[in-house]
Amino acid sequence: MDCHEFCDKHLAFVDDTLAGIELVRMQRHIAECDSCAKHDAKIRRALLLFRNLPSIELSADFSQRLEVRLRECHTEQLASTQRNLRFGAFAATLASLVMVGYIATTLYDHANGPRDVLMPPVVATVPESEFTPITTSAPAIVASVSAGLTIWPAALFAEQVPVTFAHSKLELANYTR
């Protein structure tokens, strides 16, 4: 055992919590090493002094003062309990009054019998259509298409454009993934 290990285990050595074999090793080290033996003696002597310090006694009026404070504390606790009980009783009374009122109102309504529900007259209106009907193009516009197509296929093609773009973007995304 070296001095470093001795210092590491010194706490347990002084408290007598080391295993038997370790204890023997520590004792052997003390017998061999003057410096560690001095360190051990110094610690043990200091602890002996501290452990033998005389006990401090309570002053004569300690118990009396404590009793007074405990009595105050007890009274305070009782008052607090009573206050809580009073509040609880008040809350319970209030809740029961509300409940009785509600039951009385319900019973009164029930005793008067069911009445027909009168609803205000409803005026129904036809909702306006969001899409305006496509009117047939004037013959002049049809004539302006150079490819000789009528405006109808062109209009349908134009409707499909956003869908086509969306598809192409989706495909691109798939490729890049």
Added chain:
Amino acid sequence: MADIVRKQIVAVEGLTVRERLQAMDDSAVVTAFLGGEERAFSELVTRYQTRLLNFVYRTIGDREKAEDLVQEVFIRVYRHLHRFDRSKKFSTWVYTIASNLAKNELRNRSRNPLVLFQTVQKNFQDEDRPLQFEDTTSRPDDMYRKRHLREIVEESVAKLPEHHRNVFILRELEGKSYEEIAEITECNLGTVKSRLNRARNSFAEIIAPYVD
């Protein structure tokens, strides 16, 4: 066999309530108090008052304040005993309260230098008071040596850092186990061992010149 049991019951019945409480362990006394036996609290006070006073006094170094703090500990115990987890040790709980109060006191002192000054001044005035532990039959020079030594030891303890001192007192004066100290100081076991080792070494270093 039945006779022996009957005799034991008679013996227990013959005891006063106070004697019965004295025979109980802490946990049973706590249960008795929570069951409505007010005298059980006096039993707890009797068991712990001197131990707590010594612990707090050694931690903060002011006797009067230590008494006030011990009173505060008992008031807190009285108020909150119904919340105490009875699966744990009562003594650990009480020492935790005392330790926290002592720590708060030291913290307040460090924030308020005036209080520190007043404490020091009060301690000087205390010098005139005769010490209770001294044997009046012993020789004056022995009495002087004892008083001087006591002062040196107390001063040396006071020089330890607060968290080292706390662990040191709990172990060396109160004889608490490492586990209990860990619970009281809310540290892990390794920290407790390390602090205790350092506290022992520092204390021995401080006091060595006076005792060699």
